[in-house]
Amino acid sequence: MKAKSYSRQELIALLRRQGIAPTHQRLEIAHVLFSRCEHLAADQILALVNERHAETSKATVYNTLNLFRDCGLIREVIVDPKRVFYDPNTQPHHHLYNIDTGEITDIPAADLAISGLPDLPPGMVTEGIDIVVRVRTL
Amino acid sequence: MKAKSYSRQELIALLRRQGIAPTHQRLEIAHVLFSRCEHLAADQILALVNERHAETSKATVYNTLNLFRDCGLIREVIVDPKRVFYDPNTQPHHHLYNIDTGEITDIPAADLAISGLPDLPPGMVTEGIDIVVRVRTL
DNA sequence: GCCGCGGTTAGACAAAGTCCAATCTTTGAC
DNA sequence: GTCAAAGATTGGACTTTGTCTAACCGCGGC
Structure with a gap:
């Protein structure tokens, strides 16, 4: 749960390291994602990014989230059939999902072990x- | 993987045991679900049920799936953000999901163990x- | 036959996400 | 700094999955 607050320069470096051009919109979205440790859905990100003054469209939010996901900067969390959540934590971990409140909490994978998984088909x-x-x- | 073929009478009994009135449409849907061991999405079930002659509406398919789910007759499988799959296997088990093909396979829970799960919040x-x-x- | 109640229905609606063609930014070369 | 090409962004239309509603159907009890 690193609630680290990334500086603009750090975010730019983070994107460039993945070969992503650091546009204004992408930096805003990255900031929203990485400066808090929550599991956000696309519509929440859209709202947060445009909180001060609207400058990012729905299409860009979706494009950017898919881009970040493909680059491994964020992970999709599929627990709610209604919407995908995006997780800035890329460390191996699992999730606790409260059906009633919709709250998602991380479970570190470190101290967790699964045994008895069958072999994969060739x-x-x-x-x-x-x-x-x-x-x-x- | 019991590919058991249920008789009409067995299906009726199955529904009645859960206090569900065995209507024509519900029996058709139950038949589609229980006579094959696949993970079907609502639209596939709708198509299968109306294969011979159309007699079941989209609304009824969704109503019935939710009803069966609430009664524990089937389980939802949430792996694809695009659609929910319904699983007639209610035994404890997990899933293997092929990202490329969309194929879902069961993993019996019997020989599987997870250790190190944290305590739940009170x-x-x-x-x-x-x-x-x-x-x-x- | 008639009543009432649950089940079914078509179609309108909602929400999440994608697609597109026009427009605007960023970037690298000079 | 300037410029053009490549790439990013945009609004809005569209698609898909699923829900809702209000009318309608059908069956058991009387």
Whole structure:
């Protein structure tokens, strides 16, 4: 849960390292994503980015999120069939999902072990293993 | 992977046991779901049910799937942000998801163990733990 | 036969996300 | 700094998945 506040220069460097041109809009979106440790959906990001003055369109938010995802800067979290959440934490970890509140919490993968997984069919590679612990409030 | 073919009477009994009135449409949908061991999305079920002669509407398919889900007859599988899949297998199990083909395969939970899960915050109960192994074809 | 109640329906609607062609920025070469 | 090419952004139309609604159907009980 590094709530690190990235400087403009750090964000620019972060994007350039992935070969991404650091446009104004992308920096705004990166700032929203990386300066807080939440799991945000596209519409929330759109709202946050345009909070002060509207300058980023819906299309750009989606383009940018997909770009960041493809570059491995962020991860998609698929727990709610209604919308995708984006996770700035790219460390191996899993999720606790509160069905009632919609709240998503990280579970570090470090101290977690899964045993007994079957062998993969030949010609397949594991992209990742996602564990979602679905909880309800009593 | 019981590819059991349920008789009409068995399906009726199955629904009645859950207090569900066995209407024609519900039986058709139950038949499609339980007579094959696949993970189907709502639109696929709609198409399959109306294959011979159209007699079930989109609204009824969605109503019925939600009803079956609430009664525990089927499970939702959330792996693809585009659509929910419905799983007639209610035994504890997890999923292998092929990102490229969209194919979903069951992983029995029996021989699988997870250790090191953190304690839940107080006042919360686990509804279920879903593991998704995302694979790619080489 | 008639009533009432649940189930079904078409179609309108909503929300998430994609696509497109026009326009604007960024960048690298000079 | 200037300029052109390449790349990014945009509004709005569109698609897809799923929900809602109000009318309608059908069946059991009387």
